[in-house]
Amino acid sequence: MRWLACELHTHTLHSDGKQTLRELADGAAKLGFECIALTDHNTMSGLADKDAVERETGLVILPGMEWTTFHGHMVTIGASEFADWRLAEPGNLREGTAAVRRRGGLAGLAHPFRIGSPACTGCFWEFEIRDWSDLDYIEVWSTTFAAIKEDNRRAFELWTSRLNAGDRIAATSGRDWHEQKETDDPLSVTYLGLADESAPLQEEALRALREGRVAVTIGPLLTLTVVEEGDNGAVYALGSEVPLASGAGARQPLKACADLRASVREGLWELHPQSGRLVLTSNKGDLLELSVHLAEGDSRHSFPFDREGLLWIRAELWGVVRGVHARIAFTNAIYFERGDGR
Amino acid sequence: MSIDLLIDRTGSLSPDDSKTHLRFPFRLDRECANLHIEFDYSPKLLEDEERARELLDAAFELYVEPARRAAARANAERYLPLANLVTVSVDDPNRYRGACHRQDPMQRLHLSAVEASPGLLPGRIEEGEWTLTLSVHAIVTESCSYRLKAWATGEDNE
């Protein structure tokens, strides 16, 4: 699987950004991104230069728009045409997300706990969500040095609570990038797992986000698979569901394989050498953890585990960043089919 | 050169108008080369800092967990001065022509077949029903006056 380094929340002069699409793309390429989503506020006019900028920079540019409503900001990615954000009311979000999906797009909560009006108009998520399957993802890490921010902690907890309730929803990062300004802060990267490398990148990137093949980090790429023991044991990727029984009908022992790749975006991120904590966590809390050396090549770590009572698992990497104990990376979830037919 | 004045409206907004859209439909009787829009609102900033801190306190009540409110209040400075925000979007007889979501309280916008102001899409300035929408994201001052003006110029074959 190829993991595409993405920045999924950006703005240009077409809304309140202070950069052209070309300047944004150049800046992104310099930071090792291979793909950006342009999510200007309430307009898609900035995409007029998309093809030219893609050609000139080699970057993949996903079309998008941030629904900048009075009741919340919603990032949408991949829609071929405009869906009307002005119709959004606290109680009718489902119609909006359905309109985005009909146009081939995906919808996510943007920075859901950022302080709202009048500090930041519409920034706090106040839309009623009756059915979480109406939404595709939650931007749990917003802006730079995201892991230590209070609003992101709440967003991350929201995501975990939805997984615990049995919902299946992806989690991403987004810088909400408005201008080319140097920063020493750690930058988040959302990696999208391309299952079919021969398909057009844009389509595959969207499919990865829709299906939850997503890993987020400020440095090393951390991914996770669940593998059935034995010869020809099936392998389940991020976002997929481990069925109750394998093809043969019997329940095979499972192991979780976490891959840690420090070789990604080489030279573009820095963590001081240290022992980090690699944790396998779930709806039942942390299952297993082990100490791993950070910033040292690529490594694979396998944990046998018992699926009893599990709805989902994910991997997380913890360590010290700029003197603060923080989450360095996390994967999206792998889900388990349940006996009660859910 | 002929000029068709399409909209020239002034009005006053209050905090109660926050989170509403004001729609200004107009009819364009003939296809034109250019559509011009001028939109101004004033004041932009809430100068009364005491009032601003009251409004922020109310926002922290709503949006910050109780244990973190004192810290939010101590850092209220970063949100000052508070500002009014009203944005413009444009619909032609057939489709959405974009929005100009930015803080600028004086917008001079232009659309034609070949170019348009940032946020808007170039395209024909067709005959038919157009709508300008003012989206009142927040009014923090006691009142805020605005002027919205739109006019078309030029024949379509110019």
Ligand SMILES: [Zn+2]
């Ligand atoms: Zn936003």
Ligand SMILES: [Zn+2]
């Ligand atoms: Zn944004």
